[in-house]
Amino acid sequence: MNTIPLPQEMIVQLENIVGQSFLFLDIETRTHYGHDETEDYSFPPSVVVKPANTQEISEIMKLANTHKIPVVPIGARTGLSGGALSIHGGIGLSTERLNSIVIGEKNLQGIVGPAAITQEFQEAALAKGLFYPPDPSSRGSCTIGGNVAENAGGARAVKYGVTKDYVLNLEVVLPTGEIIETGANTLKNSTGYNLTQLMVGSEGTLGVITKIVMKLLPKNSHNVLMLVPFFKSEQACEAVAAIFRAGIVPSALEFMERDAIDWGVRFLGSVQLDIKDDIQAHLLIEVDGNYPDVLFAEAEKIMGVVEQFAIDEVLFADTEDQKNALWKLRRVVGEAVKSNSIYKEEDTVVPRYELPVLLKGVKAIGNKYGFKSVCYGHAGDGNLHVNIIKGDMTDAMWQNEVPKGIREIFELTVSLKGTLSGEHGIGYVQKNYMDIAFSNHHLQLMKGIKTLFDPNNILNPGKILPDKL
């Protein structure tokens, strides 16, 4: 990886923009901002800056564009595809000071800075009787800006959609320093090309997001949560499509393989579950709404569906504490699996009905290449997180054989009309698999868009697009 050196004069100019106390050259700070939650990568920026506002970010971009120095926008560094890694060094631009949250009750909108923590935004909305549904597992630490950049999903996407479905308008600083609003603060918009949705999911490569206008919903007052143990993993997957075909849209429908739930229980230490030895997987199913009677009726319908498969006794979470414990367990699974071994996580997504085929295929490919995988994820969306575990595999196997297996997994997802990433983004680690999903002409169009917005390729370079293009 080539790291572009930063001219000394530029440090002074940056300091003039952000002030001395918001520019950092020390190795501790740079290392801190040089990693995220993606495997064990470390790519420290040459300098870290923490601008106060949109105007300062605009000045930084103009300066960087003049000197052709890379800038990487950095949020909470909870990303799983390496999107915030400063792989070419340069300026690490932390947006952390832009963390305001304003709830517009009159229009059911939230106006937030990119560094607003997702959970804090959700709670601010709830306090006004409003609901921001997107709910990534990392919501306690991830930020709305990062959620927008990666088009994050989470457990409630199955009923409520992903981040992109809530973004109405964005204020963005372009790589050349211009500030634009991508759209309008309206629920509908057919006015020119949709730059809002082009920016969502562009992983900080087309602009620095400085303000987000989000749609909010009236909050729901009730929910019912149940945990269903399946004796066969594939039947758990089959049950997912069956629930929808019965006319139910759950507010969450999560799949966990046995290892995932066991490792989660062990990692947490605080949850007790009595699981039979021959249970292979669980579905965690939630329905929500304002009328308890309706929810009980829906839960009964769901029971009618899952009882057609080989299941053990269903656990209904009766209290808020029980619900919180089950959700905590689900949220911690990723961290638990990762604490166990070196790993690579793939964010496969297929049409919902193909989930059993995908799961079976992943296991067969693992057998072929000699790796174990732990799978869990948002089954209602067909979104399966495949965690490939290094365990006691040799380094040579890990480096040379596993990528071949990953390629086969992605080829399988694409053959099922799915794709590489449902909600984590492509970033640094999946970019060289992009040829599986897209033709060269298609990738050239994406590259053309990148060049149009960022003619000097300074904003988060080396992400999304494959190296050879």
Next chain:
Amino acid sequence: MNTIPLPQEMIVQLENIVGQSFLFLDIETRTHYGHDETEDYSFPPSVVVKPANTQEISEIMKLANTHKIPVVPIGARTGLSGGALSIHGGIGLSTERLNSIVIGEKNLQGIVGPAAITQEFQEAALAKGLFYPPDPSSRGSCTIGGNVAENAGGARAVKYGVTKDYVLNLEVVLPTGEIIETGANTLKNSTGYNLTQLMVGSEGTLGVITKIVMKLLPKNSHNVLMLVPFFKSEQACEAVAAIFRAGIVPSALEFMERDAIDWGVRFLGSVQLDIKDDIQAHLLIEVDGNYPDVLFAEAEKIMGVVEQFAIDEVLFADTEDQKNALWKLRRVVGEAVKSNSIYKEEDTVVPRYELPVLLKGVKAIGNKYGFKSVCYGHAGDGNLHVNIIKGDMTDAMWQNEVPKGIREIFELTVSLKGTLSGEHGIGYVQKNYMDIAFSNHHLQLMKGIKTLFDPNNILNPGKILPDKL
């Protein structure tokens, strides 16, 4: 307007692609395909072709790109912004033979050709227990391809979103003839730049849509429909935001000024309504779901809200026939207003709460410039259709003064954080107002995208972007 002449050799080449019986040079056919529902414009293409499939469309595009001849994709010509008008002549490409509808029950998806009629797609989905919510007033004649191109909305957008929220994947023929799929058939996707949403709402300027993969929902079994007469128009607008703030999300929330409903009743002839003389406006409100008790409870809550304003007796539609009659009335209002006079329709949209300010402003601007307007639309979305009536205004006033008034109306919408078009698109008639909503730099980015996809500017040229750029 410059019309580019078509070389004779090209006619032969086109005939070789589509076959003699699907190429038309006669003036009747060309005139027929030379207008839509936008004012009284007529821009016939030089030739009309009706290709059979994606491959033929690709060959047509390659040919046109080589000869640098304009191609205008033509759907059902129900558009209200002139998007399908062949303003530079050239090839009128009717997609009407690509009208297949496949309902994928297993994945709750529909796979349709661009020429599938919206209502037929809805009915095909319903027959399988599924629901396609977007519901433009012209659904009986408009096509899904046109809906995608314009990002059409309709009455149910307020609860269920617009066309863009259902499009999962598109097959598209690019202006250079390449065929791509923009995304994957999945509910979530964070894999590269979102070309699906760039294509949606691009009004046939970036590619010819040849196949659409749509998300479907389980159908709802029940709904409640009520018509609320208000003594003051602005109070009707105020009630809209109040309903949402009471925690209700209606499945439709339509606003009609007195003239709109009167003209609709007269135009239809079949609906009897007993409306007091001093009623200024109506709200048509629907809630839907699977549990009648819940819907009655929600209807009661809505009554509690609207009764805080000066209203007359609320009409509940008790039977399917009554519901259909009210919806027919609402759907026909546009046509009724247009049958009455030469008109210009503006598709203004603002944040919901600003609707009373917009309505008041539109009337004040009308008074200033001497025009009458009839307003109606999807008030739940803040989307107000402003029909400016020529009546007995002089041609000079109509040509010179009215556009100044329209500019002021758009300036008002933008100042309220709204924009020019909620669901009709910019097309031919609004393009020279785009500078109100966007900076020059922003428009240059849009132009850059157009040039990237269509380097010879042959696909639907002269639309969306202002003449001077």
